[in-house]
Amino acid sequence: MSVEITCGKCGEKIKDMKMLKSLKDVLSPTSGKCPFCGQKLSTSEFSLDVEEK
Template structure:
């Protein structure tokens, strides 16, 4: 199972994780902003879309 983290504004894929880790750890390398559009990303406000691969 993999988890895709994407920007809610532009849909840019931030990362694809094979193992679950805290959202704040995923956002840290990007200083909490989408690398594509600059949208501020929140570790507390997000949605989870699950699909079978």
């Protein structure tokens, strides 16, 4: 299973993971902002889209 974290504002892929990690661990290296558009990312406000590949 692969997990893809994308920015809700610009749609750019922030992280592609093979295993689930805590959202805090994923957002920590980018200081909680999208590295492409600067949108503030929240650990409490997100959506989950599941897609079989």
